[in-house]
Amino acid sequence: MTVAPAMSAAPTLAVVGAGPIGRASAALVAAATRGPLDGRSASSASRVALWSPSGASTRDLQRTAEGVRLRATGALDTTVEIGLIGCATELAAFDVLLIAIPGNAYSAVLPSVVDALRPGQTVIVSGALSMAPVWLHEHAKARAVEVSVVSWGTSLCTARRVPEAVADVAVGSIRSRFEMATIPAAGGEAAHALCTRLFGDRFNRVDNLLATLLSNVNPVAHAAEVLPNLTRIECAEDWPLFQYLTPAAARIGEAIDAERIAIARAFGLEVRSVHEHTHLSYHVPMASYGDMAAAVHAKVGSPPGPKSFEHRYLVEDVPYGLVFFEALGELCGVPTRNISGAITLLSSACQRDFRSENRLLGSLRLADETPESLLRRCLG
DSSP states (O other): OOOOOOOOSSOOEEEEOOSHHHHHHHHHHHHHHOEEETTEEEOGGGTEEEEOSSSGGGTTSEEOSSSEEEEEEESSOEEEEEEEOOSGGGGGGOSEEEEOOOGGGHHHHHHHHHHHOOTTOEEEETTOOTTHHHHHHHHHHHTTOOOEEEEESSOSEEEEOOOTTTOSEEEEEEOSOEEEEEESGGGHHHHHHHHHHHHOSOEEEOSOHHHHHHHOOHHHHHHHHHGGGHHHHHTTOOOBTTTTOOHHHHHHHHHHHHHHHHHHHHTTOOOOOHHHHHHHHHOOOOOOHHHHHHHHHHHHOOOBOOOSTTSHHHHTTIIIIIHHHHHHHHHHTOOOHHHHHHHHHHHHHHTSOGGGOOHHHHHHTGGGOOHHHHHHHTTO
8 A cells, every 4th residue: 555645735844853863854954944835924843843752852952932943053054943842642743754863762762653653644764773664664554554654774964962052953964865765665756755855855766675774884884983992982082083983993894884785785785885875975085985084084074983882873883783784694694794793892892782782673573584575574
């Protein structure tokens, strides 16, 4: 069954997650949709709203009559007013939901999202990890709620928090092209048109959602950044991320990336390399990954590296990224010596079992699949 999104004249958007990526995504859409609508004046707050599931991530935002004021700086320099969502049940009022939460928050937040869904909505998972779009679609369907779930291979932009006196979010870059897919796959054309309308012409539509899950290079890049810099993280040092992605560190990333690409090809899928992703995200020339990292640092500087083992580069990208890649490698018979080694070493360094922390994999019973059945499942 193809689900056509129930749409008002201008799609309304609820962003789930008020961290840097959620804030930046909301600000970009709100800035683009400001102004008259069908000859009438309409504020961005009536079209775009932000929900912090815990409530903690919106406490620092300035309140307005219609919601909150959000100031972005960097690649997106704007101040917008957006709505503020108080509880999950309010999500049903929006045409489109954008899930912008870390993978390690999936198990706490996604059940509330599913319970709030109504038929005809479109749910976008930004930088989707570990089959989260499939989980959402299947659990909504179990409630007899037909929705279209979109998987993005990465996030719309890079972003980070900065001191409140500077801005509410600093946008490092806005990505020019990345992959998207839809479940059920029959709704892909409509979903692509909707994403383009809301976020601009930056999406390469792919047929199978598994390709977008394997396109997420964050686990690759972040493993290369944290593995050689564990002592800096443990000592809470100030260290510039791209400057310390040295040639040796970058070679770790290239070795992990080669295994990710081999897994994709075993499923009959093509994905971009970490080099191509960096080129499209930061607009630097193609070269070795180490040289590209140095070029990014020279061009725009570096965000600060993690200062804690509780950083999302570890608690999100290892269990929900690398562990997922390892499971897919086992499923399709591709050796993952470097991926598995990174998981084991980072588990030892952080004194935790990252392989046991991905709750989605167990609930999705991935081990019972064959490559062919998993591809069919990702089509919905």
